[in-house]
Amino acid sequence: MWSRPRKAPRQTLTLERIVAEAVALLDGEGVGRLTMRRLAERLDTGSTTLYWHVRTKDDVLDLALDAVFGEVRVPSRATMDDTTDGGGDGWHAPVRALIGGWRAALLRHPWSATILDRPLMGPNALERTEFLYETLIAAGLAAPKAAAYSLSNYVMGSVVMQVTWQDREEEGTEGFLRERADRYPALAEHGLDHEWDATFDEGLGYLLAGMEQARRQGTGRLP
Amino acid sequence: MWSRPRKAPRQTLTLERIVAEAVALLDGEGVGRLTMRRLAERLDTGSTTLYWHVRTKDDVLDLALDAVFGEVRVPSRATMDDTTDGGGDGWHAPVRALIGGWRAALLRHPWSATILDRPLMGPNALERTEFLYETLIAAGLAAPKAAAYSLSNYVMGSVVMQVTWQDREEEGTEGFLRERADRYPALAEHGLDHEWDATFDEGLGYLLAGMEQARRQGTGRLP
DNA sequence: CGAGAGACCGGATCGATGGTCTAGTAAGTG
DNA sequence: CACTTACTAGACCATCGATCCGGTCTCTCG
Known part of the structure; x- marks a missing residue:
C-alpha cells in the first residue's frame, strides 16, 4: 500500500x-x-x-503538416496593397516572400516533402493559399488560378527534389553519374553540385517573368 | 503417388x-x-x-517508377536540331512534347505521383532528363540547369497536385470550401472545378516565356 | 455531499506487413 | 552422373496500425 x-x-x-x-x-x-x-x-x-x-495515424500527419505551414509568415496585406496598386510589378515582392517562406518551412522539416501527396485543407495551408490567390488577383492577372497553381506546384516540386537529392549526396550518386558520363554527358556535366537557393530563385524568376508578360498583354493568356 | x-x-x-x-x-x-x-x-x-x-520492396517501387518513365516518348533529336538551330524559340516544341508526355505517363499511373520522393536514377528517367538538358543547352540558355530544374519541378508538382485532388473530388471537399467562403473568398471562387490540362499548359507557358526572355537577354539570367 | 456521466487512459490483442532462415528442388555443365 | 547455379517455399520474427475491454479521473447536477 x-x-x-x-x-x-x-x-x-x-x-x-x-x-x-x-x-x-x-x-x-x-x-x-x-x-x-x-x-x-x-x-x-x-x-x-x-x-x-x-482517428488514424494519417490525422497526425495531416496535423503535423499543417503545423509546418503555420510557420510560414504571411506578408501583411498593407504592404501588398501598397505595392500592387499601380499595376506595376510590385506584386512580385509579396509573392516571392510567401513562396520563399513556404519553401523554407518545408525545408526546415524535410519529412514534410514526402507527405505532400495529400489534400492540404488545414487552416494554415488554406490561409496561405488564400493570400496567394488574393495577391495574384489584385495584381491584375487574368488567370490567377493558373498562376497560383504554377507557383504552388513549383514550390512543392522544388522541395521534393531538393530533399530527395541533398540527403543522398554522400551516397555514391556523384560517382554513379560520372561513370556513365558517356551515356549522359550533359547530365554528368551540369547535374551535380546544386546551389539550391540560387537555382530556385532563378526558376521562380522565369515563372514571374512569364506571368508579368501575360499580365501586360492584358488577356492574361500568353499567345 | x-x-x-x-x-x-x-x-x-x-x-x-x-x-x-x-x-x-x-x-x-x-x-x-x-x-x-x-x-x-x-x-x-x-x-x-x-x-x-x-533486395527490398523499395526496389520494386523504383523499378515500377522507372517503367513509367519508360513510357514517355523522347522526341527525336533530328527534329530537335532542326527547330533549335536558328536560335529562335523552336526549342519550345520538343520541350513541350517531352514535358507533356512526362506528365501524361505519370497521370496514367497515379500511384507514381505518390512515390516521386526518391532519387530518379533509373535508365529511363536518366535518358529523359539527359534529353531535356541537351535540348535546353542547344537552345542557347545560359542557365540550363535552372531551366531543367524548373521544368521537372513543375511537372512533378503538377502531377502530385492533380492526383491528390482529382481523386477526392467526390468527397465533400467542394462543399467544405463553399461553407468557408467568408474566410477564403478567393479560394472558394476560383479554387474548384479544375480544367487540369489547360491550367497546366498555361503555367508551362509562363515558364517557357520566362526562359525565352532570359535567353534573349543573352546573360541567361533574368534581371 | 455523493452518485452518475462522460472524458480520458492503457494492457492485451488482432490481423497484416517487410524481411530472414532454413531447407529444399529443377536445370544446365563437366 | 555428380555438382554447381538458379530458383522456390514454409515457417518464423519483429513491428505496425488499430481495436476491445476494462478501468480511472473529474466535473456536474441533484
Whole structure:
C-alpha cells in the first residue's frame, strides 16, 4: 500500500501537445520512424490513448503538416496593397516572400516533402493559399488560378527534389553519374553540385517573368 | 503417388515479369495495396521468391517508377536540331512534347505521383532528363540547369497536385470550401472545378516565356 | 455531499506487413 | 552422373496500425 507508486497526475493530453511532439519526432528521426507507439511513449502515455484524440495515424500527419505551414509568415496585406496598386510589378515582392517562406518551412522539416501527396485543407495551408490567390488577383492577372497553381506546384516540386537529392549526396550518386558520363554527358556535366537557393530563385524568376508578360498583354493568356 | 499433383512447370520468374505485374497491381489497386505477398500471389509464387530477384520492396517501387518513365516518348533529336538551330524559340516544341508526355505517363499511373520522393536514377528517367538538358543547352540558355530544374519541378508538382485532388473530388471537399467562403473568398471562387490540362499548359507557358526572355537577354539570367 | 456521466487512459490483442532462415528442388555443365 | 547455379517455399520474427475491454479521473447536477 505505502509502497504503491503515486499515480502520475493527469496529463490532460491535448491535440496541441500531440502535434508538437509529432513534429519533434519527425524532425529528429524522420517520417519512417513515426509510430503511434513511439509517439505515445514520448508523450509518456499508451498508444491507445492517442486514438482518443485522433482517428488514424494519417490525422497526425495531416496535423503535423499543417503545423509546418503555420510557420510560414504571411506578408501583411498593407504592404501588398501598397505595392500592387499601380499595376506595376510590385506584386512580385509579396509573392516571392510567401513562396520563399513556404519553401523554407518545408525545408526546415524535410519529412514534410514526402507527405505532400495529400489534400492540404488545414487552416494554415488554406490561409496561405488564400493570400496567394488574393495577391495574384489584385495584381491584375487574368488567370490567377493558373498562376497560383504554377507557383504552388513549383514550390512543392522544388522541395521534393531538393530533399530527395541533398540527403543522398554522400551516397555514391556523384560517382554513379560520372561513370556513365558517356551515356549522359550533359547530365554528368551540369547535374551535380546544386546551389539550391540560387537555382530556385532563378526558376521562380522565369515563372514571374512569364506571368508579368501575360499580365501586360492584358488577356492574361500568353499567345 | 499417382494422385500427387504434378509439379508446376518452372516459371522462370524474371525481373521484367515482376515489374510488369507490380505496375499492373499498382494500377489496379493503388500503392497502399502493393504487398510482397500479394505481388507474389499474382505471380503464382511465394513472397520469398521475390527477394531473390529484388533486395527490398523499395526496389520494386523504383523499378515500377522507372517503367513509367519508360513510357514517355523522347522526341527525336533530328527534329530537335532542326527547330533549335536558328536560335529562335523552336526549342519550345520538343520541350513541350517531352514535358507533356512526362506528365501524361505519370497521370496514367497515379500511384507514381505518390512515390516521386526518391532519387530518379533509373535508365529511363536518366535518358529523359539527359534529353531535356541537351535540348535546353542547344537552345542557347545560359542557365540550363535552372531551366531543367524548373521544368521537372513543375511537372512533378503538377502531377502530385492533380492526383491528390482529382481523386477526392467526390468527397465533400467542394462543399467544405463553399461553407468557408467568408474566410477564403478567393479560394472558394476560383479554387474548384479544375480544367487540369489547360491550367497546366498555361503555367508551362509562363515558364517557357520566362526562359525565352532570359535567353534573349543573352546573360541567361533574368534581371 | 455523493452518485452518475462522460472524458480520458492503457494492457492485451488482432490481423497484416517487410524481411530472414532454413531447407529444399529443377536445370544446365563437366 | 555428380555438382554447381538458379530458383522456390514454409515457417518464423519483429513491428505496425488499430481495436476491445476494462478501468480511472473529474466535473456536474441533484
